[in-house]
Amino acid sequence: MRYLDEFADPSVALRLVEQIREDATRPWTVMEVCGGQTHSLVRNGIDQLLAGAVEFVHGPGCPVCVTPLETIDRALAIASRPEVTLCSFGDMLRVPGSHADLFAVRARGGDVRVVYSPLDALGVAEAEPEREVVFFAVGFETTAPANAMAVVRARELGIKNFSMIVSHVLVPPAMAAVLSSPARRVEGFLAAGHVCTVMGTRQYDSIVEQFHVPVVVAGFEALDLLDATSRVVAQLEAGEARLENAYTRAVGRAGNERAQQVLDEVFEVCDRTWRGIGHIPASGWRLSPRYRDYDAELRFDVGDVRAEEAPDCRAGEVLQGLVNPDQCTSFGTTCTPRNPLGATMVSSEGACAAYYRYRRSGVATSAPAHG
Amino acid sequence: MRRHMADGAGAEPAEPTPVDPAAWSCPVPLQDHDRVILGHGGGGVLTAELIEQVLLPAFGTVEAAAPGRDSALVRLERDVSDGAVTLAFSTDSYVVQPLFFPGGSIGDLAVNGTVNDLAMSGAVPLALSCALILEEGLEVAVLRRVAEAMGRAARAAGVTIVAGDTKVVGRGSADGLYVTTSGIGAVAAGCQIGPERARVGDLVVCSGPVGEHGIAVMSVREGIDFGTRVASDTAPLSGLVQAMLRACPGGRGEGIHALRDPTRGGIAMVLCDIAEASQVGVELAEPAVPVPDAVRAACGFLGLDALEIANEGKLVAFVAREVAPAVLDAMRAHEHGRSSVVVGEVTGDHPGLVVARTALGGSRVLDRPLGEQLPRIC
Numbered sequence: 001m002r003y004l005d006e007f008a009d010p011s012v013a014l015r016l017v018e019q020i021r022e023d024a025t026r027p028w029t030v031m032e033v034c035g036g037q038t039h040s041l042v043r044n045g046i047d048q049l050l051a052g053a054v055e056f057v058h059g060p061g062c063p064v065c066v067t068p069l070e071t072i073d074r075a076l077a078i079a080s081r082p083e084v085t086l087c088s089f090g091d092m093l094r095v096p097g098s099h100a101d102l103f104a105v106r107a108r109g110g111d112v113r114v115v116y117s118p119l120d121a122l123g124v125a126e127a128e129p130e131r132e133v134v135f136f137a138v139g140f141e142t143t144a145p146a147n148a149m150a151v152v153r154a155r156e157l158g159i160k161n162f163s164m165i166v167s168h169v170l171v172p173p174a175m176a177a178v179l180s181s182p183a184r185r186v187e188g189f190l191a192a193g194h195v196c197t198v199m200g201t202r203q204y205d206s207i208v209e210q211f212h213v214p215v216v217v218a219g220f221e222a223l224d225l226l227d228a229t230s231r232v233v234a235q236l237e238a239g240e241a242r243l244e245n246a247y248t249r250a251v252g253r254a255g256n257e258r259a260q261q262v263l264d265e266v267f268e269v270c271d272r273t274w275r276g277i278g279h280i281p282a283s284g285w286r287l288s289p290r291y292r293d294y295d296a297e298l299r300f301d302v303g304d305v306r307a308e309e310a311p312d313c314r315a316g317e318v319l320q321g322l323v324n325p326d327q328c329t330s331f332g333t334t335c336t337p338r339n340p341l342g343a344t345m346v347s348s349e350g351a352c353a354a355y356y357r358y359r360r361s362g363v364a365t366s367a368p369a370h371g
Numbered sequence: 372m373r374r375h376m377a378d379g380a381g382a383e384p385a386e387p388t389p390v391d392p393a394a395w396s397c398p399v400p401l402q403d404h405d406r407v408i409l410g411h412g413g414g415g416v417l418t419a420e421l422i423e424q425v426l427l428p429a430f431g432t433v434e435a436a437a438p439g440r441d442s443a444l445v446r447l448e449r450d451v452s453d454g455a456v457t458l459a460f461s462t463d464s465y466v467v468q469p470l471f472f473p474g475g476s477i478g479d480l481a482v483n484g485t486v487n488d489l490a491m492s493g494a495v496p497l498a499l500s501c502a503l504i505l506e507e508g509l510e511v512a513v514l515r516r517v518a519e520a521m522g523r524a525a526r527a528a529g530v531t532i533v534a535g536d537t538k539v540v541g542r543g544s545a546d547g548l549y550v551t552t553s554g555i556g557a558v559a560a561g562c563q564i565g566p567e568r569a570r571v572g573d574l575v576v577c578s579g580p581v582g583e584h585g586i587a588v589m590s591v592r593e594g595i596d597f598g599t600r601v602a603s604d605t606a607p608l609s610g611l612v613q614a615m616l617r618a619c620p621g622g623r624g625e626g627i628h629a630l631r632d633p634t635r636g637g638i639a640m641v642l643c644d645i646a647e648a649s650q651v652g653v654e655l656a657e658p659a660v661p662v663p664d665a666v667r668a669a670c671g672f673l674g675l676d677a678l679e680i681a682n683e684g685k686l687v688a689f690v691a692r693e694v695a696p697a698v699l700d701a702m703r704a705h706e707h708g709r710s711s712v713v714v715g716e717v718t719g720d721h722p723g724l725v726v727a728r729t730a731l732g733g734s735r736v737l738d739r740p741l742g743e744q745l746p747r748i749c
Contacts, residue, residue, distance in 0.1 A: 010658075013731045036674075045733010116593060116673075222731055337741050358735035 007221030008044075016226040017049045020233050024053035028236050029185050030229060031178065031321050033171060034192030035062030035350060036220050042354045044222045046229075054229055057185060057321035058351035060174045061192050063139040064091045065319060065343040065350045066274040069307035071167045072097040075136050076105055077302035078165065084300070085111040085128065087121035088136040095346045098307045118150035118164070125154070125162035134296045137164040142194045144168050144285060145259035148266035151287070151294045163296035166286050169272055171195050172203050173283035179211040183322050188232035190218040190225065193247040198263075200255025204243050212241045219247040266291050275343055276309075276316030315342030318351050325355040332356060407509040412539030421537060425511060429518030430501070430525065430532045443533035445498045447557060455560065459494035461485055462553035470517060470547055473587045474602030478520030480683055481550040483607045484634070486528045490609040491630045491686065493564045493616060494556030499525065500534040501552050506545040514548065521550075528607035530554070556609075561623040562616060568628040569649035569689040575715035576688045576699060578611065578708045579604070581638055582666035585680035590669065601665045606684030608632060611707045618701035619694050626694030632686050636740050637679040641687050642715075642725045643739045649689075652721040655737060658730040659714045678727075679740040689717065 032038055038058045041047050047056050060066050076097045079086035086102070093102040093114065106112040111131070115121050118135050125133035137147040147164065154162045171192060178186055191204060196217050204215045214235035218228030228246040235242060245251055265288070272284030287295050309315075313335065314328040325331050325344070335341040337353055344350035410417040447456065465481045482499065489496045501521065505514065525532050532552075584603040589595070616624035629649070631641035638660070646653045662670075662677045670677045684707060690698050695713070702708035725737040 008730060010730045010732070017731075043729070043735060044731050045729045045735060046731065048733050049731060116595065357738050 007219070007223040009223065013222050013226055016223070016230055017046075020050055020226070020230045021053045023230070023233050023237055025237060027052055027055055028187050028233055029055050029057060029321075030188045030190060030232050031057045031059045031186040032190040032192075032218070032225070033059035033061040033175065034190075034194070034220075035065070035354075036194070037061070037190060037192065037218060037225060038351050039354050040220050040222065041225055042358045044225075046222060046225055050229065054233060057324065058318065058354075059178065059189075059321060060274060060277060060319040061140065061171065061195075062344065062350050063143070063169065064095055064346060065315065066169055066174075066277065067092075067095070067138050067167050067343070068273045068275045069098060069309060070273075070305050071165065073099075073305045073307050074297060074302050075165050076100055076102065077305065078134055078296055078300045079105045079110045079112050080108070081132075081300060083132045085113060085124060085131045085133045086136060087113050087115045087118075087124060087133060089116075089138070090114045091346075092136055092138060094340075095343050096340060118147045119153065122150050122154055122157075122159065122162055125159050126157065129161055131161060132299075133162050134300075135162070135164045137166045137168065140169055140171055140192070140195050141198045141263075142192075144263055144267065145198055145256070148262045151266055151291050152262060154294060155291070163294045163299050164287070165296045166267075167272075168267065168285035169274065170269075170283050170285065171199075172207060173280050174274065174277070175204075175207055175215075176211070177277065177280050177283070178320055179207070179213060181320060181322075183320075186213070186321055188214040188236055189216070190228050190232065191215050193217055193219045193224070193251055196245075196247065196251040196255065198256050198259050201243060201245050201251060201253050202255075208241055208243045214241050214244075216244045217247045217251055219250065274319070276313075276319045278316070310341040313342035315344040315352065318344050325352040326359065328352075405511055407505045407507060407511060407514065407539055409507050409539050409541065412505065412537055418537055421511075421514075422535070425515050426501075426503075426518050426535065426537070429515060429522040431522050443498065443500075445533060445555065447497070457558040457560070459489045459492040459556040459558055460553070461488035462551065463488060464549060464551040466546065466549050467588060468546055469588075469591055470513065472591045472603055473600055474583070475605040475683070476517055476520045477548070477550055478517040479524045479603075479605045481552045482521050482524035482528060482530070482532075483605050483683060485552040485554040486524075486530060486607045486609050487632045487683075487686070489554050489556035490607075490612040491564070491632055492556070492558055493562040493612060493624050493627070493630070494558045494609075495613065496528060496530040496554055496556040496609050498531055498533045499552050499554045500536075501532050501550065502536040503538070504545055504549040504551075505537065505539045506547055507539055507542040509547055517548065517550070524605075524607065528609055530607075530609075559616070559623050561621070561625070564624060564627055564630050566629050566631065566645045566648040569645050569651050569653075569717050570628055570691065571651055571717050571719045572692050573628055573651075573689045573717040574692055574695045574713050575642070575653065575655070575717065576690055576695065576702070576711055577638065577660060577714045578608075578686045578688075578702060579684075579710040579712075580661040580663045580666070581633065581682055581685060582662055582670065582677040582680035584634075584683040585637070586666050586669045588681075589673070595669075595672075601663070601669065604682055604684035606707045608684065608686050608707055611686070611702060611705045614701045614705045614708075615688065615698050618697045626691040627688060627698065628691065629689040630686055633682050635681050637677070637681060638685075638687055638714075639676070639678040639725070639737050640739050642737060645687075645689060646725050647723045649717075650722045652718040652723070653715055653725040654718050655715040655725060655727040657727045659712060661710055661712060676740075678737065687714075 121135040216228040216231045267285035268288040270286045312330045317323045340346045344352040470477045486496045586601045587603040619626045633641045702711035727737045
């Protein structure tokens, strides 16, 4: 099948692994930004195959993981209201707030539904006009256009019983924050391919220039990741720092300009608190004044919500690439997917969940990079 | 009373019969209901009507479920030696939505699921019971289609539905209909199969492509089109299992150590269960697991793992290496095992854990899925 077999061909992959190992004169530290890439790397065992040549540190690119606890708590409060139907991507249901998760709200009678697209949530609002339908709009630039379209359509159709909890975050400011950290370890980036399909590659020009760091746009299949990694290593070995695109079958320099227009119209840039990382200026999107009447947090007054993180959780350091999940003493002991301390253990894209799932046995954790 | 009225409603010009006051009751007018009403669960005339007109003809088991009995009698006529009889006994409830999906229905699942649970102990299924919980307002035509699917599946599995129960709950208290089936089966003397019996050196055999049932149901439930139609693999596996047992030296399954049908949680779940129960390590050769293209595409799209997707017509067998070739031949000769393939082996390393070797030569620990499968965001 197209795009499944071609990009997982073991013989090509092993040639790339050999090439990277030959090229690397010392171990390089490379961050893959996107949680989907983290899972693909670990699921395919690529991090082990490259151990000693490349150490992958896992970036903040899991939207579930970085959504602040306060936002989760506000969503739980809104979902608990009797008139509200809260629609969410499935991942968000298990993310713990301070005291509960959306599954628990549902078990107590809250109307919480899993949808695959914000337009499905809009469909619910249209079909059930007596309900207040709220869509939990999280994600990076990837999911933002569809979320923006949902409010545009709601306005076109005159659907009043629809609103969104918007907690969008942006990749480039997060990369800049990682690179600005005094504890910076990251020497090169695999940039998130799907974000770039929307925003284009040009948004990374300033990062490459300002921080003198190689950025290679990568896809998600095994060969995509190996190809992009080999290019990062080649740049590092040559002392270069350039922007390269290793995902040309999906990504262009300009990105999807029509989507960008909709984003400009519906959203405006705002400061965001990233769960585990902290406040990053100009790192998110909220609804622009034109669309503010679709903001669920304004429509439903849930009061002042403040939240405290579990003190033992090192998700913040994991998200910044300062530690790998198995270096946390809570990992696999007091923190498991069943009883997660932090969101990185919850989401299928979270680095801790990826490690828990794929890296627990002695045989499988033998890679020196993750000792 | 019921017979009296059924006769009365017949077309034959009957002789005037003397009125028997003892049998007289208020003559509720019989009418064709096209929807289930609460009275269908009341245990009276309407219940009997539903059973006689819808369920028994569909199940094809009129004489086994003799009217007036509170329990069915099942005769053991199969091989029972040494005076010791081992019965396999299993029960399962079926709540799937939608009731009908590509490749089958809740009726197929209700029969095949329990038949397969019995078969995984090496048992020949003897009899099933069927308890129905119907929601008020359910179309009788829907019930009839489900019952007919159950009858067909039972005949295909060579098992009889001999007992049943029907209840109706108010509208909104159930989701159309729920089915619970229980089954008993006879295990041949000397046949010992269990999840704790896997041994180091065993080969792990999978009876065919995985993930079809879960994706088929998900595609209709969520209205997602994956380009190719995926149909549920629901099928009775008792015949396949009996063929496997016969293929072993002695003909009673010696060398087949563990059998499981990977339903919810997929093959990841059953491999983890067996590794833990037997305290052995399982090495899964991931590229060897047959995953249909459409299932792979759907999993890629939804962020799911094919190894965790439910199957309803597949089995995983832990087989002693020396009997594996004969067992594999027998499986491949059977209609429900044509694509059987070795997918792994049992090792003394990492007892209790399943480790998948990836196509690229890397490895990962395979874990039990946590709960509901949650499609990821991007």
